[in-house]
Amino acid sequence: xxxxxxxxxxxxxxxxxxxxxxxxxxxxxxxxxxxxxxxxxxxxxxxxxxxxxxxxxxxxxxxxxxxxxxxxxxxxxxxxxxxxxxxxxxxxxxxxxxxxxxxxxxxxxxxxxxxxxxxxxxxxxxxxxxxxxxxxxxxxxxxxxxxxxxxxxxxxxxxxxxxxxxxxxxxxxxxxxxxxxxxxxxxxxxxxxxxxxxxxxxxxxxxxxxxxxxxxxxxxxxxxxxxxxxxxxxxxxxxxxxxxxxxxxxxxxxxxxxxxxxxxxxxxxxxxxxxxxxxxxxxxxxxxxxxxxxxxxxxxxxxxxxxxxxxxxxxxxxxxxxxxxxxxxxxxxxxxxxxxxxxxxxxxxxxxxxxxxxxxxxxxxxxxxxxxxxxxxxxxxxxxxxxxxxxxxxxxxxxxxxxxxxxxxxxxxxxxxxxx
Amino acid sequence: xxxxxxxxxxxxxxxxxxxxxxxxxxxxxxxxxxxxxxxxxxxxxxxxxxxxxxxxxxxxxxxxxxxxxxxxxxxxxxxxxxxxxxxxxxxxxxxxxxxxxxxxxxxxxxxxxxxxxxxxxxxxxxxxxxxxxxxxxxxxxxxxxxxxxxxxxxxxxxxxxxxxxxxxxxxxxxxxxxxxxxxxxxxxxxxxxxxxxxxxxxxxxxxxxxxxxxxxxxxxxxxxxxxxxxxxxxxxxxxxxxxxxxxxxxxxxxxxxxxxxxxxxxxxxxxxxxxxxxxxxxxxxxxxxxx
Numbered sequence: 001x002x003x004x005x006x007x008x009x010x011x012x013x014x015x016x017x018x019x020x021x022x023x024x025x026x027x028x029x030x031x032x033x034x035x036x037x038x039x040x041x042x043x044x045x046x047x048x049x050x051x052x053x054x055x056x057x058x059x060x061x062x063x064x065x066x067x068x069x070x071x072x073x074x075x076x077x078x079x080x081x082x083x084x085x086x087x088x089x090x091x092x093x094x095x096x097x098x099x100x101x102x103x104x105x106x107x108x109x110x111x112x113x114x115x116x117x118x119x120x121x122x123x124x125x126x127x128x129x130x131x132x133x134x135x136x137x138x139x140x141x142x143x144x145x146x147x148x149x150x151x152x153x154x155x156x157x158x159x160x161x162x163x164x165x166x167x168x169x170x171x172x173x174x175x176x177x178x179x180x181x182x183x184x185x186x187x188x189x190x191x192x193x194x195x196x197x198x199x200x201x202x203x204x205x206x207x208x209x210x211x212x213x214x215x216x217x218x219x220x221x222x223x224x225x226x227x228x229x230x231x232x233x234x235x236x237x238x239x240x241x242x243x244x245x246x247x248x249x250x251x252x253x254x255x256x257x258x259x260x261x262x263x264x265x266x267x268x269x270x271x272x273x274x275x276x277x278x279x280x281x282x283x284x285x286x287x288x289x290x291x292x293x294x295x296x297x298x299x300x301x302x303x304x305x306x307x308x309x310x311x312x313x314x315x316x317x318x319x320x321x322x323x324x325x326x327x328x329x330x331x332x333x334x335x336x337x338x339x340x341x342x343x344x345x346x347x348x349x350x351x352x353x354x355x356x357x358x359x360x361x362x363x364x365x366x367x368x369x370x371x372x373x374x375x376x377x378x379x380x381x382x383x384x385x386x387x388x389x390x391x392x393x394x395x396x397x398x399x400x401x402x403x404x405x406x407x408x409x410x411x412x413x414x415x416x417x418x419x420x
Numbered sequence: 421x422x423x424x425x426x427x428x429x430x431x432x433x434x435x436x437x438x439x440x441x442x443x444x445x446x447x448x449x450x451x452x453x454x455x456x457x458x459x460x461x462x463x464x465x466x467x468x469x470x471x472x473x474x475x476x477x478x479x480x481x482x483x484x485x486x487x488x489x490x491x492x493x494x495x496x497x498x499x500x501x502x503x504x505x506x507x508x509x510x511x512x513x514x515x516x517x518x519x520x521x522x523x524x525x526x527x528x529x530x531x532x533x534x535x536x537x538x539x540x541x542x543x544x545x546x547x548x549x550x551x552x553x554x555x556x557x558x559x560x561x562x563x564x565x566x567x568x569x570x571x572x573x574x575x576x577x578x579x580x581x582x583x584x585x586x587x588x589x590x591x592x593x594x595x596x597x598x599x600x601x602x603x604x605x606x607x608x609x610x611x612x613x614x615x616x617x618x619x620x621x622x623x624x625x626x627x628x629x630x631x632x633x634x635x636x637x638x639x640x641x642x643x644x645x646x647x648x649x650x651x652x653x654x655x656x657x658x659x660x661x662x663x664x665x666x667x668x669x670x671x672x673x674x675x676x677x678x679x680x681x682x683x684x685x686x687x688x689x690x691x692x693x694x695x696x697x698x699x700x701x702x703x704x705x706x707x708x709x710x711x
Contacts, residue, residue: 067459067677088459089459091460092460092461092462093462096462177547185569185658186654186655186657187655240546241546241566241569241570242545242546242547242566243569244569244657244658245566245568245574245654245658253548254547254548378460379458379460379461380460381460382460382676382677382678383678385675386671386675389657389675390481390657390659390660393658393659393660394659397571399571399659
């Protein structure tokens, strides 16, 4: 009898195991890398352990073609439940009506109020609706080498653009290969140029960095002439001539070697610096412009749900899990992005260190730092990056005047219908 | 008839394979150039006729791109030919350590163009570049040269790296041709009292002329379609001073994410090469060169 009962129990339990329905969610990531993808896989393992019967299948296309693959998969309604979307392809996907509006989910999410101010608004670039929940944000801040500044008698970091220029000029001794500012001339220098230029304005549209609040294109304003002249001086008087050809690699190298101790960069730079010059650098808020304001922008990447997904609630459960304070801190540390929740900056010793002072102070100072957005939903946005880089380089080389350049920029955005 | 059917059946897999691998992507690329397919316009892809081509030819920088391409091809191929020829001549005669020497000479050919571009972008860096350091320590220059950021010399800097990269190809081709020249020709010339240069211009060059012509003509196609080094070193900058046609096409994809416009750039490159290939075929279809 005992044997029969034992056999029955065995058969029943085996049947139960095999009859349990396993739900598979398909997730596609956009920024696969040898450092980030393993972290994502670990988070997925944790989620699967906490949610038996759920399996997440990760699709990791090569970074270079990921946006195209994601756009294609979603537009042709291939089986996807969670999709990673960047600020650059959000409008494209939302405009074809393939993304779920996450408003009801986010509104019922307890950690919503812990989100950094402005993040959700920044992510609502299409129809003012959040079609994704960011899991990491990118904001430029001022990195500085206090050891080098101290050598030249400076006790702190520059608080204003003018102070930064003066400091960088004093640091510049080209015969000793010592310069002040870590300039960026190539490889998407857009946000760097625009931080400097908009700091001469006090009326930038919070929804569009290239418009004033009255709807005028900023490059068509006399203040832009002053701003761009300042930008050119920053290059000519404080930066190595070679930096017109510098992208991220060269910038970081120059900062690490101490040649240029003042740098505007994103948080993902910290990973490299922590390895190469631990304890030798700090961050400070971006210097304030003559207008009394500075306009950083949020770069972001997040998770969205395709409208045709059959497991939307489960997909949201995963997104919620990844965005919880504990996981978001772990994820951001491994990835080099800034956490989206304010509480992470307090409880996690890594994010409460001096390294993150620049960002923390900017997030808390809403009087001087007004976050604004790029016209990412404009069709000409991609073209703009190359055009701005090339024309700006011509200005720096003296081949194009500041006034002519600004006219070209104004015409570009007028043709793109920005001022309508 | 059965034999012909059998032959057709045997080559059918090749025809199908070539159709899929070569013809389909080519036709698809040409069709793409007449659409508005870009990352920012995914929901509304349409046939737009010649709009992409109009945009390319109305670009005020396009003439600079063409001019850069001509300079890039001319100087790269000319210097590669001259230096490759000299190297081949030096390696023709057996000497001690020739194997090692040949290995060193052919080394650049074994490395990827992108890697070479990245390596040289650091070597020529104006601030921490080894080249500047060596030149300064040798007392040749007093101030570092901005090889890649000075628009007047940037193109020549990338050409120089391309020359360094391409010499082995010419050296290999010419060396093979040199080794096919019968020694008896030189012996006869020596008996007649011919000097080194007479032998070079009257025997060596005429004998290997077909190889030289073919190599130069093929190399021009490769150099035109070789963006790797420039992309790794300058991405076409500063201010477009090193931008050639193939780099422009890559920039259109990576910066603008405008695939149709990039395809239109590709079609223009193909058309230029097609004209060139017809000329090339006409030239090479002539009878063998005689000495």
